[in-house]
Amino acid sequence: MTEKPAIAGGTPVRDTQIFYGHQFLDEEDYGAVLAVLKSPELTCGPKIEELEHRLCEVTGAKYAVAVSNGTAALHLACLAAGIGEGDEVITTPITFAASANCALYCGARPVFADINEKTYNIDPESVRAHVTRHTRAVVAVDYTGQSAQLDALMEICREHGLLLITDGAHSIGTRYKGQPTGSIADMTTFSFHPVKTVTGGEGGAITTNDETLYEKLCLLRTHGITRNQAWMEKEADGPWYYEQLALGYNYRMTDIQAGLLCSQLNKLDRFKMRRKEIVRRYDEAFSQIAQLSVQEEIPESDTTRHLYILRIRPERLTIGRKQFFEALYAENVCCNVHYIPVYYFPYYRKLGYEKGLCPKAEKLYEEILSLPLYYGMSDQDVEDVIAAVSKIAAYYAR
Numbered sequence: 001m002t003e004k005p006a007i008a009g010g011t012p013v014r015d016t017q018i019f020y021g022h023q024f025l026d027e028e029d030y031g032a033v034l035a036v037l038k039s040p041e042l043t044c045g046p047k048i049e050e051l052e053h054r055l056c057e058v059t060g061a062k063y064a065v066a067v068s069n070g071t072a073a074l075h076l077a078c079l080a081a082g083i084g085e086g087d088e089v090i091t092t093p094i095t096f097a098a099s100a101n102c103a104l105y106c107g108a109r110p111v112f113a114d115i116n117e118k119t120y121n122i123d124p125e126s127v128r129a130h131v132t133r134h135t136r137a138v139v140a141v142d143y144t145g146q147s148a149q150l151d152a153l154m155e156i157c158r159e160h161g162l163l164l165i166t167d168g169a170h171s172i173g174t175r176y177k178g179q180p181t182g183s184i185a186d187m188t189t190f191s192f193h194p195v196k197t198v199t200g201g202e203g204g205a206i207t208t209n210d211e212t213l214y215e216k217l218c219l220l221r222t223h224g225i226t227r228n229q230a231w232m233e234k235e236a237d238g239p240w241y242y243e244q245l246a247l248g249y250n251y252r253m254t255d256i257q258a259g260l261l262c263s264q265l266n267k268l269d270r271f272k273m274r275r276k277e278i279v280r281r282y283d284e285a286f287s288q289i290a291q292l293s294v295q296e297e298i299p300e301s302d303t304t305r306h307l308y309i310l311r312i313r314p315e316r317l318t319i320g321r322k323q324f325f326e327a328l329y330a331e332n333v334c335c336n337v338h339y340i341p342v343y344y345f346p347y348y349r350k351l352g353y354e355k356g357l358c359p360k361a362e363k364l365y366e367e368i369l370s371l372p373l374y375y376g377m378s379d380q381d382v383e384d385v386i387a388a389v390s391k392i393a394a395y396y397a398r
């Protein structure tokens with residue numbers, strides 16, 4: 001007989017809640033933070049440079065600029081790209097709002113391209129179809145950590161003279177055709193929020209191989225002010241002298257965050273392997289269940305998976321995503337939904353965006369939820385999640 005889910009009066013698969021994401025910190029991390037706290041420089045100090053050097057090693061990029069968070073990284077990338085009033089920036093709706101907001105910050109208009117229904121990443125053909133004479137850049141998101149189809153996107157960008165910015169908030173450690181993402185697009189942005197694979201509490205970065213973009217990013221990160229004589233317009237009045245050359249921001253990261261991130265990056269390979277292991281186990285279990293479908297990966301992507309997306313097949317279930325979500329909570333398995341299509345938000349509706357723009361993205365949104373996925377999950381945690389999902393899918397099978 002089919003086992004009853006907790007929401008229908010059965011026993012939950014576990015007594016304690018498991019969250020969908022969680023940071024992993026160890027003694028090395030605590031020590032790294034304490035060392036900075038005991039040092040003379042809490043900000044603008046040597047840990048920033050060390051982190052930037054480490055990020056260049058991890059991503060293979062020539063330059064890295066550490067900033068306060070992933071949103072600031074996207075904003076600066078768009079500014080450095082020269083995006084402004086009247087421009088259009090193509091992005092995906094299946095992302096966190098910041099991937100589109102960065103265009104709005106610069107006075108440009110985000111244009112939403114549809115996704116590939118199997119990988120859930122932005123579809124290069126849809127990008128191509130949305131290019132106009134106003135398009136200046138593409139912000140492609142490595143959704144869930146899987147690399148976007150960079151070859152195809154770069155070809156479109158080259159053809160039309162566009163800049164390719166990759167939002168790699170999910171994808172630190174991911175490789176595309178063996179090369180780390182972060183050294184392929186014109187600029188790649190990262191986020192180090194605690195749910196991400198490595199964290200600084202908050203934090204972000206931009207990587208690039210382009211020296212001019214790098215210099216702009218450095219300047220804009222700190223008010224547009226420089227102490228670099230080579231960049232100044234006049235001879236310094238004295239050692240105190242600096243110049244403001246552009247209207248920048250205070251988007252600096254602290255050395256405390258950078259110290260923590262250097263320590264977290266030491267564990268990136270381990271984090272990646274464990275995440276891959278969990279994904280493999282989930283995929284293996286869920287591909288056997290007719291009520292579910294599993295996210296496909298392009299063979300070019302060796303992915304550090306940040307999110308595990310469970311997609312239900314509503315035609316094979318008597319319940320929808322909302323009830324599935326509630327049933328998982330009743331089993332003490334906490335999940336989430338990534339993402340509500342960005343243009344559904346009232347702010348975007350008021351700007352004139354309407355439902356129907358990206359049918360595949362809209363369909364995906366109706367059918368997905370994000371399952372627990374993080375380094376610290378035990379094998380038993382993983383099996384509990386599988387048991388909960390399997391029980392619900394079987395009980396409500398159509």
Ligand SMILES: Cc1ncc(COP(=O)(O)O)c(C=O)c1O
Pocket residue numbers: 069070071072095096098099141167169170190191192193203204
């Ligand atoms: C795809 C994506 N882009 C950008 C961001 C923004 O990063 P942050 O929260 O560090 O500002 C996030 C954060 O969740 C994200 O998931």
